[in-house]
Amino acid sequence: xxxxxxxxxxxxxxxxxxxxxxxxxISGHATLYWYRQILGQGPELLVQFQDESVVDDSQLPKDRxxxxxxxxxxSTLKIQPAELGDSAMYLCASSLVLAGEQYFGPGTRLTVT
Amino acid sequence: AQRVTQPEKLLSVFKGAPVELKCNxxxxxxxxLFWYVQYSRxxxxxxxxxxSRESIKGFTADLNKGxxxxxxxxxxxxxxxxxxxxCALSGRSSASKIIFGSGTRLSIRP
Numbered sequence: 642x643x644x645x646x647x648x649x650x651x652x653x654x655x656x657x658x659x660x661x662x663x664x665x666x667i668s669g670h671a672t673l674y675w676y677r678q679i680l681g682q683g684p685e686l687l688v689q690f691q692d693e694s695v696v697d698d699s700q701l702p703k704d705r706x707x708x709x710x711x712x713x714x715x716s717t718l719k720i721q722p723a724e725l726g727d728s729a730m731y732l733c734a735s736s737l738v739l740a741g742e743q744y745f746g747p748g749t750r751l752t753v754t
Numbered sequence: 755a756q757r758v759t760q761p762e763k764l765l766s767v768f769k770g771a772p773v774e775l776k777c778n779x780x781x782x783x784x785x786x787l788f789w790y791v792q793y794s795r796x797x798x799x800x801x802x803x804x805x806s807r808e809s810i811k812g813f814t815a816d817l818n819k820g821x822x823x824x825x826x827x828x829x830x831x832x833x834x835x836x837x838x839x840x841c842a843l844s845g846r847s848s849a850s851k852i853i854f855g856s857g858t859r860l861s862i863r864p
Contacts, residue, residue: 644797683758683840683854684798697851732798740786740850745798 643667645746647733653752659721662749666715666735672696674743675708675718676732684732690716691739723753756781758841758855766861767831775826775858777815777841785843787817787824788852792838801826801839811835836862 646665654660666673672691676684687706688698692713701708705724710716720727730750734743757780767773779785789801802810804817804824815826824841841855 681763682856683842685854686851689851734798740844740847742800742803743852747797 645733645735645744647746647749649749651750654723656725656753657722660723661717661719662731664716664733667744670735670737672736672739673710673716674734678730678732725753728753756853758843758853760841760855760858762858764859768863769833770830773828773831775839777824779822779843781843784846786846788842789815789826790840790842831862833862836860
């Protein structure tokens with residue numbers, strides 16, 4: 642069964658360093674989402690792509706976060722520089738169409754020291 | 755403002771007892787409501803959505819627009835129901851994003 646892949650699964654970095662996460666959605670899924678989930682809270686949407694275009698990045702802290710999906714397939718989320726408050730689980734999800742059922746990856750747990 | 759509230763962080767019930775996970779929402783317009791579930795060591799996955807009116811794994815949820823609630827119910831809890839449950843909403847347009855509640859951990863005691 643096809644699944645959303647994410648790497649790395651765990652990342653520890655020092656504050657002020659750069660960090661990047663990768664997501665490979667289910668083949669054929671046009672919509673890709675990046676979420677941040679702080680411990681004890683639900684996922685919060687950071688950015689949503691439709692193919693290679695950004696649909697919603699209103700909650701993305703653009704001074705330090707960037708996301709791209711250059712060929713409309715896999716995607717990278719970058720943080721530079723990382724801050725202590727960025728420690729969280731970063732989830733990627735994909736759906737066949739906009740507003741379709743979302744399939745989640747296993748997440749990347751980021752710890753900033 | 756759009757908001758989803760799950761008032762219980764933890765709900766513990768005995769096997770065979772009824773379960774009700776509460777969810778209240780705030781939204782101007784007609785939202786679409788969902789329940790997502792995350793079992794131990796597994797990915798977050800969709801459990802059910804109100805428009806499908808399905809019963810999944812014995813769970814049902816009815817949208818009450820008057821009380822702005824979408825509580826998740828199951829008449830007889832099973833041990834395998836132990837998991838983290840998230841209520842979520844989105845607008846009806848295809849560009850609407852999903853907003854999640856903070857989640858309720860359901861623990862079923864044998």
